[in-house]
Amino acid sequence: MSESPEIFTSPHVLEFPYSRSTGPVIGSFLTALRDGVLIGIKGTGGKVIFPPTEYDPDTAEETSGIVNVGPGAVVTSWGWVNQPLKQHPLQHPFAWALIQPDGADTAMLHVVDAGSESAMATGMRVTAIFRPADERIGAMADLIAFVPEEAK
Amino acid sequence: MSKIPATRQGHRPVAIVGFSQNHSVRSDSTSNEVEMLLPVIHDVFDRAGLTKDEIGFICSGSTDYLIGGPFSFVTALDAIGVWPPKSESHVEMDGAWALYEAFVRLQEGDLDTALVYGFGKSSLGDLDEIFNLxxxxxxxxxxxxxxxxxxxxxxxxxxxxxxxxxxxxxxxxxxxxxxxxxxxxxxxxxxxxxxxxxxxxxxxxPLRRHCLPPISDGASAIILAAGEKAFDYAEHPAWxxxxxxxxxxxxxxxxxxxxxxxxxxxxxxxxxxxxxxxxxxxxxxxxxxxxxxxxxxxxxxxxxxxxxxxxxxxxxxxxxxxxxxxxxxxxxxxxxxxxxxxxxxxxxxxxxxxxxxxxxx
The missing domain is CATH 3.40.47.10 (Thiolase/Chalcone synthase)
Known part of the structure; x- marks a missing residue:
């Protein structure tokens, strides 16, 4: 054939053309993180659930009533990591911990940047360290770590 | 007539009449999931003394996240060779929950036997990242x-x-x-x-290495049988x-x-x-x-x-x-x-x- 064949082309864009809402409760929690504030929500009997959920995990009743908690908090359990994995939030030795802010009745998973394992203890007091206001995006990454209260 | 113990929940009696598992290894690099399952399926049929044609219902437990591809449980059915077609189901959970589904299915009363299996190749991916999901x-x-x-x-x-x-x-x-x-x-x-x-x-x-489980590739299978039928396949059925x-x-x-x-x-x-x-x-x-x-x-x-x-x-x-x-x-x-x-x-x-x-x- 002397003529080059005509090649038909059409654009095709692979996309995910929708965004997912985090809803009124998780959404409020993430928005509060952007504002540098921790919030919980009232469950059955007035118990404050943190991080907030749309239902009470024990009774399945709908929760209502956002309340500010923290930033001071208590470590309810912890494990010390000497060699952080590449996906961990901190790249120097730190503690994973369950952290129950003042005013809350349940705890959240996060990290404690305590320097050394000997600084860690169940029941120790810690406080939240946020990213600078202009870097916060309304996600868990807004919260850098918790640190021992006396160290702040 | 052989004795069947009373069931606590008043359900139709169902028994485990056969069990087979393969040797768990850190990494089975020579077999895919179907090849890993094949000997286990054959062995469990041998142990219970039946063939796939006598099976009324099939249920499996596995997770696509380990293999990193969709519908891997469908491919796994090749280990049985279900022709003519059979009633089959799957749970994205441990095979123990597949057994629970089969147990519930047998309560309907129209079927007397079920094959349950579970399989997983933990060696294929990064378990920390997979289970993070x-x-x-x-x-x-x-x-x-x-x-x-x-x-x-x-x-x-x-x-x-x-x-x-x-x-x-x-x-x-x-x-x-x-x-x-x-x-x-x-x-x-x-x-x-x-x-x-x-x-x-x-x-x-406070965890040392011995507190952790090994990482294992493995598969296992169980045969369930209901009522008197269980005695056809096992001398001492586990009810x-x-x-x-x-x-x-x-x-x-x-x-x-x-x-x-x-x-x-x-x-x-x-x-x-x-x-x-x-x-x-x-x-x-x-x-x-x-x-x-x-x-x-x-x-x-x-x-x-x-x-x-x-x-x-x-x-x-x-x-x-x-x-x-x-x-x-x-x-x-x-x-x-x-x-x-x-x-x-x-x-x-x-x-x-x-x-x-x-x-x-």
Whole structure:
């Protein structure tokens, strides 16, 4: 054939053309993180659930009533990591911990940047360290770590 | 007529009449999932003395996240060769829950037999990253906690609440590895002394390497039969006299991690405490979890726990729970026990738990 064949082309864009809402409760929690504030929500009997959920995990009743908690908090359990994995939030030795802010009745998973394992203890007091206001995006990454209260 | 024990929940009697598992290995690099399952499926048919044509229902447990491709359970059916077509189902859970579905299906009364299998190649991916996907996507997964770090939080809670010590964890690991020396299918078989185990450095404190399960590739299969039919396939069928499963919140910061409420509930409904227990096979992949589940089920110190070596000596994901049901049943099938308990778990830190009581006639 002397003529080059005509090649038909059409654009095709692979996309995910929708965004997912985090809803009124998780959404409020993430928005509060952007504002540098921790919030919980009232469950059955007035118990404050943190991080907030749309239902009470024990009774399945709908929760209502956002309340500010923290930033001071208590470590309810912890494990010390000497060699952080590449996906961990901190790249120097730190503690994973369950952290129950003042005013809350349940705890959240996060990290404690305590320097050394000997600084860690169940029941120790810690406080939240946020990213600078202009870097916060309304996600868990807004919260850098918790640190021992006396160290702040 | 042979005797069938009364069922606690008034259900149609269903028994485990055959169990087969393959040798758990760190990495089965020469077989794909179908090839891993084939010998197990053939063996379980041989053990029960039936063919696939006599099977009324098939149910499997596996997870596509391990293989990294969709609908891998459909391919797995090639290990059976279901022609003419058969009624079949799958759960994206441990095979123990596939057994639960098959048990429920047999309650309909129109079918008398079921094949249940579970399989998982843990060696294919990064388990920390894969299991991160089961955590809360907004508050937990973005932090990328690994499996050992999460387990450490639970182990600390056990210690803090005075329910166990680091030495207890080491004793459980030593016993499991020693018992595994008698199990041809186990992976970690060693006679370790507790003092040596205690001298290991922490991986994530308070956990040392011996507190962790091995990473295992494996598969297993079970045949269920209902009513008198069970005696066609086994001399001593292992009758399911009680079975239940319960789940707790995924927000594990809202749970007391040292206590398993869901296991206690499922165990009470299954009737664990209604009689003596010869053997308990518990899917407690981290040593401290054995203490939690043992307490939740109210098991006496005299109960033989995980005589197979349990998950601390072989932990094939997605068939580990089915193995517990199989091992607990095998003790009855062999005439070594008359009443045994099996436990399986799913989700982070013992979130969901299944308990089954098995009895010989």
């Amino acid at each position: 089961q955590l809360d996507p907004y508050t937990m997964a973005p932090l990328h906690p690994d499996l050992v770090s999460l387990a450490a939080l639970q182990a600390r809670a056990v210690i803090d609440q005075g329910l166990g010590t680091e030495e207890d964890f080491a004793r459980i690991a030593a016993r499991s590895r020693r018992d595994a020396m008698n199990n041809p299918f186990a992976q970690i078989k060693r006679d370790d002394d507790v003092a040596t185990l205690m001298s290991e450095p922490y991986l994530v404190s 399911i006299t009680g079975i239940d499963h319960r789940i707790e919140t995924h927000a594990f910061g809202a749970r007391n991690l040292a206590v398993s409420t869901s296991t206690a509930k499922a165990g009470a409904i299954a009737g664990v405490g209604e009689g003596h227990v010869d053997v308990a096979e518990l899917l407690t992949p981290f040593a401290h979890q054995e203490l939690i589940v043992k307490a939740a089920l109210g098991l006496a110190d005299s109960v033989s726990i995980n005589p197979s070596g349990g998950p601390l000596s072989a932990n094939p994901l997605m068939s580990g729970g089915l193995n517990r049901l199989g091992e607990a049943a095998q003790a009855i099938l062999d005439g070594r026990a008359t009443r045994t308990v099996a436990h399986a778990t799913g989700g982070p830190l013992l979130q969901q738990n299944l308990v089954c009581v098995l009895e010989g006639a």
